[in-house]
Amino acid sequence: xxxxxxxxxxxxxxxxxxxxxxxxxxxxxxxxxxxxxxxxxxxxxxxxxxxxxxxxxxxxxxxxxxxxxxxxxxxxxxxxxxxxxxxxxxxxxxxxxxxxxxxxxxxxxxxxxxxxxxxxxxxxxxxxxxxxxxxxxxxxxxxxxxxxxxxxxxxxxxxxxxxxxxxxxxxxxxxxxxxxxxxxxxxxxxxxxxxxxxxxxxxxxxxxxxxxxxxxxxxxxxxxxxxxxxxxxxxxxxxxxxxxxxxxxxxxxxxxxxxxxxxxxxxxxxxxxxxxxxxxxxxxxxxxxxxxxxxxxxxxxxxxxxxxxxxxxxxxxxxxxxxxxxxxxxxxxxxxxxxxxxxxxxxxxxxxxxxxxxxxxxxxxxxxxxxxxxxxxxxxxxxxxxxxxxxxxxxxxxxxxxxxxxxxxxxxxxxxx
Numbered sequence: 001x002x003x004x005x006x007x008x009x010x011x012x013x014x015x016x017x018x019x020x021x022x023x024x025x026x027x028x029x030x031x032x033x034x035x036x037x038x039x040x041x042x043x044x045x046x047x048x049x050x051x052x053x054x055x056x057x058x059x060x061x062x063x064x065x066x067x068x069x070x071x072x073x074x075x076x077x078x079x080x081x082x083x084x085x086x087x088x089x090x091x092x093x094x095x096x097x098x099x100x101x102x103x104x105x106x107x108x109x110x111x112x113x114x115x116x117x118x119x120x121x122x123x124x125x126x127x128x129x130x131x132x133x134x135x136x137x138x139x140x141x142x143x144x145x146x147x148x149x150x151x152x153x154x155x156x157x158x159x160x161x162x163x164x165x166x167x168x169x170x171x172x173x174x175x176x177x178x179x180x181x182x183x184x185x186x187x188x189x190x191x192x193x194x195x196x197x198x199x200x201x202x203x204x205x206x207x208x209x210x211x212x213x214x215x216x217x218x219x220x221x222x223x224x225x226x227x228x229x230x231x232x233x234x235x236x237x238x239x240x241x242x243x244x245x246x247x248x249x250x251x252x253x254x255x256x257x258x259x260x261x262x263x264x265x266x267x268x269x270x271x272x273x274x275x276x277x278x279x280x281x282x283x284x285x286x287x288x289x290x291x292x293x294x295x296x297x298x299x300x301x302x303x304x305x306x307x308x309x310x311x312x313x314x315x316x317x318x319x320x321x322x323x324x325x326x327x328x329x330x331x332x333x334x335x336x337x338x339x340x341x342x343x344x345x346x347x348x349x350x351x352x353x354x355x356x357x358x359x360x361x362x363x364x365x366x367x368x369x370x371x372x373x374x375x376x377x378x379x380x381x382x383x384x385x386x387x388x389x390x391x392x393x394x395x396x397x398x399x400x401x402x403x404x405x406x407x408x409x410x411x412x413x414x415x416x417x
Contacts, residue, residue, distance in 0.1 A: 019241040020345030030102040032114035033067025044325035048336035049074040055340035136296040136343035148222035165224030171211040177223035184226040189218030198391040228258035230303040235285040236327040249327035262393035296339035330371035372409035
């Protein structure tokens with residue numbers, strides 16, 4: 001099925017796609033949940049996992065769920081066919097695979113915990129041993145987006161700008177990278193959650209101190225040029241297995257780059273981009289998701305220079321994320337539900353939007369209102385934690401408000417906290 005120019009091909013009838021036919025033998029699906037609620041992984045993954053289970057069940061599939069958190073909707077009686085309250089780790093997942101013998105596994109609906117577990121299962125040969133197929137985005141594509149060195153190399157190969165950076169496996173390499181780039185520098189961890197181990201170093205001493213924390217959280221860090229003060233823009237993009245792509249929503253962080261998106265007020269749609277900026281970033285988002293061959297939903301984060309049209313792609317999440325839940329609620333586009341259907345081989349034009357029940361899933365939502373997400377911090381429970389907003393997430397929840405204007409939505413969000 002050849003994709004046309006723009007968002008993709010005109011679509012197919014149900015069951016016509018080759019991927020759909022190929023996946024007809026998949027009857028039992030193992031879904032990895034995110035586990036315990038924690039900073040960086042909370043109710044948004046319960047939401048996405050629940051939607052995925054409903055989508056799989058609608059297709060007559062048997063769903064096995066692994067999630068040790070009993071206080072979630074997805075573990076409720078009657079939703080999944082079987083629920084294991086076990087840790088989402090390779091050792092426990094292997095036992096369940098051996099017992100249940102699933103045909104396929106879904107990794108994209110349990111956040112970073114599920115992705116990391118899926119990568120380890122693939123690397124250890126467990127998935128191959130039990131002939132378990134990965135639904136949606138391949139483990140190889142996931143690895144390319146999570147491994148910082150591979151991620152930068154892949155984007156440079158297609159002419160997409162990324163921050164000047166060096167992937168480092170130890171503190172010595174990090175200090176050498178700091179000298180080459182010039183201070184200040186930003187530190188990011190690979191395979192990390194909620195910005196853990198990230199930060200800004202103004203000099204060599206601060207970088208050395210930051211490395212002590214960063215390498216505890218991640219086996220690899222990225223030392224990159226400081227873009228503090230640039231706008232932080234996010235796009236939610238969807239792609240099916242036939243190369244049809246759409247952008248569902250774009251969002252703008254009120255705080256500039258340098259503040260974790262989970263710590264910032266986020267507005268959808270963006271308020272300060274002109275049409276040229278919007279279309280430029282949209283085209284790049286489609287180019288990136290196609291290059292990585294992501295099937296399902298993807299979150300792409302940009303840094304955009306407010307004084308020019310210079311940009312950098314700073315992160316690609318090949319999974320449902322916190323921003324995905326916000327985009328779903330803000331636009332009425334059920335991202336997790338659609339992503340689950342796409343993982344089973346459907347094409348975007350085949351699917352109806354379950355919310356509107358009129359448009360197809362390849363229609364890009366258009367908003368005539370503004371959605372504002374505001375984070376909430378618990379300063380009483382975490383008394384000895386810094387109350388400064390940084391590149392590491394500390395908020396424990398968030399609210400979302402809708403309004404005809406940004407001012408109206410912001411006022412509503414403040415009063416809801």
